[in-house]
Amino acid sequence: MRVDVLTLFPEMFQGPMSESLIQKAREKGLLNLRVVNIRDFALDKHKTADDTPYGGGPGMVMKADIAAKAVRSLTMEKNKRVILLCPTGEPLTQAKVNQLAGYEQLVFVCGHYEGIDDRIVPLIDEKISVGDFVLTGGELPAMIVIDAVARRIPGVVKETASVEGDSFFAGRLDWPCYTKPENFEGVRVPEVLLSGHHAQIDRWRKKAALRSTFLRRPDLLAEVEFNNDERALLTEIIGEPN
Numbered sequence: 619m620r621v622d623v624l625t626l627f628p629e630m631f632q633g634p635m636s637e638s639l640i641q642k643a644r645e646k647g648l649l650n651l652r653v654v655n656i657r658d659f660a661l662d663k664h665k666t667a668d669d670t671p672y673g674g675g676p677g678m679v680m681k682a683d684i685a686a687k688a689v690r691s692l693t694m695e696k697n698k699r700v701i702l703l704c705p706t707g708e709p710l711t712q713a714k715v716n717q718l719a720g721y722e723q724l725v726f727v728c729g730h731y732e733g734i735d736d737r738i739v740p741l742i743d744e745k746i747s748v749g750d751f752v753l754t755g756g757e758l759p760a761m762i763v764i765d766a767v768a769r770r771i772p773g774v775v776k777e778t779a780s781v782e783g784d785s786f787f788a789g790r791l792d793w794p795c796y797t798k799p800e801n802f803e804g805v806r807v808p809e810v811l812l813s814g815h816h817a818q819i820d821r822w823r824k825k826a827a828l829r830s831t832f833l834r835r836p837d838l839l840a841e842v843e844f845n846n847d848e849r850a851l852l853t854e855i856i857g858e859p860n
Contacts (some may be wrong), residue, residue: 619720619771620650620695621747623760624688625728626667626680628653630757640765643774656680659687675732682735689727689741698723699761700743703756704733707745710763712786714746718763719770725810726763728756789842791835793826825851833860 623631631653632639643649657665660681667685668678699721708714717722727734727742740841748759768774796807810822828851833836844852 619648619719619722619767621652621764622692622723622725623651623653623728623764624656624726625653625755625757625760626656626730627728627755627757628655631761634761635764639774640768643768643771646773648771648773649768654688654691656684656688659684664745671732672798677732679732680730680734682737685727685734685738686741689725689738690819691805692725694720694725696720697727700725700727700741702727702729702734702738702742702745703748703759703763704729704745705750705752707747709750710746710748710759710766715753715763715766716770718767724764724767726756726760728760730755730757786838789838790827790831793823793830810839821851824848825855828852829855832856 625631631651635644635651635653640649640651644651657667660667666681668680671679673675691839695718699718701718701724703726714748729740746759746763748762753759796811800807800812808822810818813819824847832852832855839852844846
């Protein structure tokens with residue numbers, strides 16, 4: 619997958635995008651990441667990319683002409699998506715991540731200051747928000763989306779089952795995980811996980827995931843189509859003390 623990032627602060631991407639699975643994906647050629655400095659398209663000697671808002675008010679607004687030049691400078695694949703990271707965008711979900719993973723190219727436009735001149739919208743395919751809060755810019759949200767999408771690229775995560783077991787992948791949270799030591803400060807690993815009985819372990823994990831979702835994010839369950847076994851497990855959970 620090709621990913622282009624348009625930002626006023628390209629240095630912010632050097633660390634996070636050069637570590638862990640993201641760096642391995644880049645080394646394998648699975649993720650082609652390019653970070654472009656929007657200021658390079660400003661014509662004045664100060665590389666001015668923002669100005670005061672029409673109508674008055676605090677803050678600065680990124681200029682539409684500069685941002686548009688940056689977007690238009692990119693070579694676009696046919697199967698691409700241009701995304702503006704901003705608080706007014708559609709909330710990021712795993713379903714959205716899965717959808718974005720199907721594109722050949724993603725272009726992320728990182729807003730900053732009070733935002734970008736709204737006349738840039740015709741060049742944008744969609745807006746995405748990573749939550750109901752405000753950050754100083756779209757750089758961190760862009761990194762979040764890139765990381766989440768990269769996990770869905772075949773070959774980035776070694777074991778496919780690991781991705782499919784992630785929280786939100788199947789509309790529910792993940793089950794608790796344990797490793798050595800078996801006894802940590804008096805708390806032991808659940809016996810079923812030490813039993814070697816794969817059917818019982820699978821049932822425990824499914825029930826633990828459903829319990830976690832039921833108690834913490836019951837809203838997610840409204841979108842899930844349960845099979846008979848899952849309905850039975852959920853009935854058990856509802857009847858148990860929290």
